[in-house]
Amino acid sequence: MTDQTLKTATPTLGQRPPYFPRRKKGMSGRSIAVIVFLTMCALFFSVPLYVVVVTSFKAMDQIREGAIFSLPYMWTWDAWDHAWNHACSGIRCDGLKVGFWNSVSILAPSLVLSIGLSMVTGYALALWNVKWAGPFLFVLFICAFVPFQIIMYPLIVMTSTIRIYGTVWGIAVIHSIFAMPVLTLIFRNYYKDIPSEIMSAAIMDSGSFWKIFVEIIVPMSGNILIVVLILQITSIWNDYLIGVTFGGLNSQPMTVNLANLVTVSTGTTNYAENMAGALLTAIPPLVVYFAVGKLFVQGVTAGAIKG
Numbered sequence: 001m002t003d004q005t006l007k008t009a010t011p012t013l014g015q016r017p018p019y020f021p022r023r024k025k026g027m028s029g030r031s032i033a034v035i036v037f038l039t040m041c042a043l044f045f046s047v048p049l050y051v052v053v054v055t056s057f058k059a060m061d062q063i064r065e066g067a068i069f070s071l072p073y074m075w076t077w078d079a080w081d082h083a084w085n086h087a088c089s090g091i092r093c094d095g096l097k098v099g100f101w102n103s104v105s106i107l108a109p110s111l112v113l114s115i116g117l118s119m120v121t122g123y124a125l126a127l128w129n130v131k132w133a134g135p136f137l138f139v140l141f142i143c144a145f146v147p148f149q150i151i152m153y154p155l156i157v158m159t160s161t162i163r164i165y166g167t168v169w170g171i172a173v174i175h176s177i178f179a180m181p182v183l184t185l186i187f188r189n190y191y192k193d194i195p196s197e198i199m200s201a202a203i204m205d206s207g208s209f210w211k212i213f214v215e216i217i218v219p220m221s222g223n224i225l226i227v228v229l230i231l232q233i234t235s236i237w238n239d240y241l242i243g244v245t246f247g248g249l250n251s252q253p254m255t256v257n258l259a260n261l262v263t264v265s266t267g268t269t270n271y272a273e274n275m276a277g278a279l280l281t282a283i284p285p286l287v288v289y290f291a292v293g294k295l296f297v298q299g300v301t302a303g304a305i306k307g
Contacts, residue, residue, distance in 0.1 A: 051068050
């Protein structure tokens with residue numbers, strides 16, 4: 001009886017075994033509720049952006065009607081062209097393009113100085129036996145919470161003494177000073193998770209401080225560099241107070257020009273031009289987020305789960 005049962009259950013040569021399809025699971029009520037809630041949140045945060053975008057393409061006659069959610073009767077790029085080429089910031093009417101290129105010239109040295117110095121400092125504090133590392137980290141932690149307004153005047157005196165006040169390099173140095181505490185802590189915590197065996201093997205192979213940093217540490221820092229790069233680009237590009245304080249008259253970033261465009265005006269306010277200027281200012285950080293947003297998430301979660 002047992003042999004007959006086994007013969008019946010075992011498929012013969014050339015015969016397919018019985019197929020039992022899995023039952024497809026539908027979406028649970030909890031998943032539907034989460035999707036509906038996230039959709040509502042996305043729509044809530046998208047409404048202001050929608051108003052800004054459609055207003056930038058409207059004519060002033062339609063804007064005066066007050067229907068902020070209506071689409072333009074006739075799409076026009078006049079506000080964008082005027083904001084970029086002819087908008088007035090103070091007594092200058094050269095458009096926001098001047099501030100845009102000022103922001104680019106400020107961004108490049110600021111990124112190099114702040115990230116480069118913070119990487120080296122975090123690497124030294126994490127992987128080398130630095131004397132007074134603990135007190136130094138404590139001082140950095142305290143400095144991260146010092147308001148800019150408290151040390152603004154001493155920084156003005158310092159930058160004036162070394163003759164970089166009112167220049168692009170002066171703004172870059174100030175951005176680097178304010179970024180050092182937070183970025184150093186970020187790099188230090190990231191490098192702390194590098195196994196000590198790697199450092200021991202590198203030192204045994206006659207690796208010096210800088211050789212280990214260039215050949216081993218920098219190639220392993222891709223994830224955290226993406227995170228810090230996005231944080232710094234957003235912070236530096238959107239800065240207003242440091243730019244207006246240390247930029248002088250010829251090195252002011254785009255945010256300062258946009259503020260002057262919106263607040264210093266005569267006659268009828270051109271809302272379409274203001275909206276176009278705001279979008280022009282916001283586009284570069286948005287492009288960076290869309291380009292490396294996935295890498296940003298990977299960098300944030302790198303090292304979060306230890307096996």
